Amino acid sequence: MYLRHITRLFTAMAGPRPVVFSGPSGAGKSTLLKKLIKEHENVFGFSVSHTTRNPRPGEENGRDYHYVTREAMQAAINNGEFIENAEFSGNLYGTSKAAVQAVQAKNLICILDIDMQGVKNIKKTDLNPMYISIQPPSMEILEKRLRDRNTESEESLRKRLHAANVDMELSKEPGMFDVVIVNDNLEDAYKNLKQALLEEINKVKKTKTSS
Ligand SMILES: Nc1ncnc2c1ncn2[C@@H]1O[C@H](COP(=O)(O)OP(=O)(O)OP(=O)(O)O)[C@@H](O)[C@H]1O
C-alpha cells in the first residue's frame, strides 16, 4: 500500500513520457498532432517552440509558435534557455526548457514537433521521449502537399524538399525512431498513431482518475 503510494507519487513528479514527432516538412505532423490533442486534450500538451520565421495566416503567437527576432532568440540560446535549437530552411527554431516544463507541470504528455537536427540533439539530453516519424507516401506527394499548402516561396520549397530527402535517408538509421507512420490516407495514419500511443494514453488517464 505504502509502496504503491510512493510509486504513484514518483510517477506524477516525473510526469508522463514526452513524444517527439519528426519527419519531412509537409508530411502531415501538425495535421496529425492537432487531431490528437483535440481528441485527448486532457492527455496531451504541445510544446510551443520559438521560431524566427513569420507567422502563416491563421497561426497565433504563443499557440503555434513564439515568433521572435533572430537577435532575441540567439540571446536566449546563449543564455541557456533552450533544450535544443536548429537552423531550418533559413530560420531558427528551438524548444525552450520553459515550453516543456509548462506542459509537464500539468502532468500531460508533452508533444514536440521538431526536425531531424532536433531529434539528434534531444537524444543527447535526459528527456527520454518516444520518437515517432511521420513520413509521406512518396516525395512526389510530399511536394504536391507542400505546394498545395501555399505557405512557401519557391526558394523555401526547394530548401524544404532538399531537407526532406536528407531526413528520409537519416530516418532509416536503425534505432532513430520507435515508430514510423506513413501518412497516406489521413484517417488510417491517425488510427495507427493512436494505436502506437495507446499504452501511454491509458497510463495518463489512469493516473488522472486515481489522483
Ligand atoms: N493524409 C493526407 N492526405 C492529404 N493531405 C494531407 C494529409 N495529411 C496532411 N495533408 C495536408 O498536407 C499539408 C502539409 O501538412 P502539415 O502542415 O500537417 O505538415 P507538417 O509535417 O506539419 O509540415 P511542417 O513541418 O512544414 O510544419 C497540409 O496542407 C495538410 O492539410
Ligand SMILES: Nc1nc2c(ncn2[C@@H]2O[C@H](COP(=O)(O)O)[C@@H](O)[C@H]2O)c(=O)[nH]1
Ligand atoms: N529542431 C527544431 N525543429 C523545429 C522546432 N519547431 C518546429 N520545428 C521543425 O521545423 C520545420 C519547419 O516548421 P514550419 O512550421 O516552419 O513548417 C518542421 O520540420 C518542424 O518539425 C523546434 O523547436 N526545434
